[in-house]
Amino acid sequence: MARSLSFIYLFVILAISYIGGALLFREWPITSLEQIVGLYDQRVVKGADASIWSPIIVTFSFITLAMILSKYKRVRFIIMFIGAAKCVLxxxxxxxxxxxxxxxxxxxxxxxxxxxxxxxxxxxxxxVLNPPFFTSPAHKKDRPLSTVPLLIGLLLIIQLLELTIYHFIT
Incomplete structure (x- = not known):
């Protein structure tokens, strides 16, 4: 039950953040949006003229920020906000x-x-870095961080597949 509740929790965060980003598009001028979207992925704004390293750098900056925040107990609650911000973008x-x-x-x-x-x-x-209240271990020190390298590797594989598909499409 707790595992399925976790995935429902994540899909709700993803859906609400995605819709929030789509609604945010209506409220901002295009010139400001081009700068923000260009920071997230230059290929959307510049097309084939964009740097190939841009999406890789952005992905690893999100990972690095989440990893740094997970080291400090007082700011660990911000990690899910960073994940939601990525979904808004x-x-x-x-x-x-x-x-x-x-x-x-x-x-x-x-x-x-x-x-x-x-x-x-x-x-x-x-x-995994900051479990929600309904799946957190009894002691916050006992977080199971053995899956972190696997998830980072999976993010890298997804990024490489995306770059390969992008290369063949453009």
């Missing part, structure tokens, strides 16, 4: 991507599936 970038007239095939084959899987795995990593 995913929703914001997706809406920007679709509104600029990009091909729907590119969105459905390249952008959405890999970003969705990356956000979900990152949320799972955030949950």
């Amino acid at each position: 995913f929703g914001l970038s997706s809406t920007y991507f679709l509104s600029t007239g990009m091909k729907l095939v590119m969105y459905t084959v390249w952008w959405f599936p890999f970003q969705f899987m990356g956000c979900l795995v990152f949320l799972i990593l955030c949950t």
